[in-house]
Amino acid sequence: MQKRDKVLIVDDEQAIVELMGLYLKSDYEVINAYNGGEALERVKADKPDLVLLDVMMPDMNGYEVCRILKTSVETQFLPVIMVTALSGKDDRIKGIEVGADEFLGKPVNRLELVTRVKSLLRIKHLQDKMLAERNDAINYFDEAGFIAIVIDTQLKINLVNKKGNQSLGYEEFELIGQDFVNTLIKEDMRSDVRAYLEAAVVGSSLPEYSELVVECKDGSEILVRWYDSLLKDGDGNITGVICSGEDLSIFEE
Numbered sequence: 001m002q003k004r005d006k007v008l009i010v011d012d013e014q015a016i017v018e019l020m021g022l023y024l025k026s027d028y029e030v031i032n033a034y035n036g037g038e039a040l041e042r043v044k045a046d047k048p049d050l051v052l053l054d055v056m057m058p059d060m061n062g063y064e065v066c067r068i069l070k071t072s073v074e075t076q077f078l079p080v081i082m083v084t085a086l087s088g089k090d091d092r093i094k095g096i097e098v099g100a101d102e103f104l105g106k107p108v109n110r111l112e113l114v115t116r117v118k119s120l121l122r123i124k125h126l127q128d129k130m131l132a133e134r135n136d137a138i139n140y141f142d143e144a145g146f147i148a149i150v151i152d153t154q155l156k157i158n159l160v161n162k163k164g165n166q167s168l169g170y171e172e173f174e175l176i177g178q179d180f181v182n183t184l185i186k187e188d189m190r191s192d193v194r195a196y197l198e199a200a201v202v203g204s205s206l207p208e209y210s211e212l213v214v215e216c217k218d219g220s221e222i223l224v225r226w227y228d229s230l231l232k233d234g235d236g237n238i239t240g241v242i243c244s245g246e247d248l249s250i251f252e253e
Contacts, residue, residue, distance in 0.1 A: 004029045005121050008048035010039040010065070011083065012057045016108075020052060020083075023110045024117065036060025040068060043075060050121055052104070052113075055084035055091070063098050070099030077127055079120040083108065147224060147245035150231070151180045153201040153238065155194065167247050169217035180243075184214050186221070200230065201238050211248070222249040 007028045011017045012035055021030040031046050033039040036057050043051065051069070055062040062082055069075045082095045085106040092103060102116050141148055142161045147168075150159040157175045165172060168184065175183065181194045189212060200206055206228050214224045224245040231240045 005050065006031055006046060006048040007117060008033060008039065008042055008046070008051045010034070010036070010042075010051065010057075010062070011054035013054075016054070016083075016106075020108060020113060023108075023113055027114075028117070036062070036065045039065050043069065043078070048078070049124060050079045050081070050117060052081050052083055052117075053100075055082055055086060055095070063094055066095070066100055067098040077124070077131075079124050081116060081120065144244075147243075147247060149175075149180065149243045149245070150240055151197070151243065152240040155180050155197055155201075157183070158240065164245075167216075167222065167245075168214065169220075174217075186213050186215055189213070197241060200228065200241055203238065206230065214245075222247050224248065 005028050007024055008031045009017050009020050009024075010033045011020075014034065017032050017034065021032065024030055031042055031048055033042045036059055039051070039053065042048070053062045053065060062084070066080050066082065069078055069080060076099075079101045080099065081102040081104055082100045083104045083106060084091065084095075095103060101120055104113060104116065141159070144161055144163060147164040148159075148161040149157060149164050152158050157178050157180050160168075160170070160175050164170075165175070168175070181190050181197070185193045193212065196210075209225055209227050211223060211225050213221050215221055225248055227244045227246075229242050229244070230238050231242055233239050
């Protein structure tokens with residue numbers, strides 16, 4: 001049996017909670033909360049897939065609950081629909097500022113409620129799939145037995161795997177944002193390497209491999225054989241280069 005999505009309904013008026021629950025319970029597992037504090041507890045305990053959140057509540061209003069959810073790493077991608085009797089432009093802007101994904105007016109229209117919940121959950125499932133695939137790729141990248149460095153079209157380092165940091169003597173995030181050429185390439189080779197990479201990110205072909213002496217953080221040097229590949233977005237535009245390197249120094253006597 002397919003697992004049903006969980007929808008958390010938050011409103012300090014029990015009748016409204018029950019009515020929205022009635023509209024949704026045939027398709028979703030419905031969870032109820034009657035104030036902001038209880039809503040945050042239910043999110044933590046039950047891990048809903050979507051939240052229907054009333055704006056006007058006495059202890060903690062919906063804006064504050066939404067802000068907390070959208071600024072937490074664990075819940076930043078949790079869809080939130082703000083449900084409100086307020087119709088002013090400023091109220092909607094405030095909701096957008098705290099990260100609300102959608103808005104529903106009171107009294108709630110059944111068709112509108114069901115349609116928006118279904119639409120946002122479809123988007124969430126796509127995001128979940130993409131994040132899972134991205135995490136799998138990053139885990140593979142991180143555990144690879146070779147040096148791997150991703151640079152953008154400005155030749156700034158965006159990502160370094162564990163092997164890369166270990167081989168070059170850097171802490172986990174220390175190289176992020178640094179210029180690849182100025183930081184890692186020997187001074188007498190920098191102009192040639194920069195010209196080669198700048199040509200690559202505008203479409204020039206890449207060689208099968210290249211061998212370069214790389215400077216480590218402590219000033220020591222290692223010889224690395226690089227296998228470079230272009231990174232492209234869905235439209236085929238070049239977004240950077242992934243530099244995969246084999247440390248040849250370990251084979252030297």
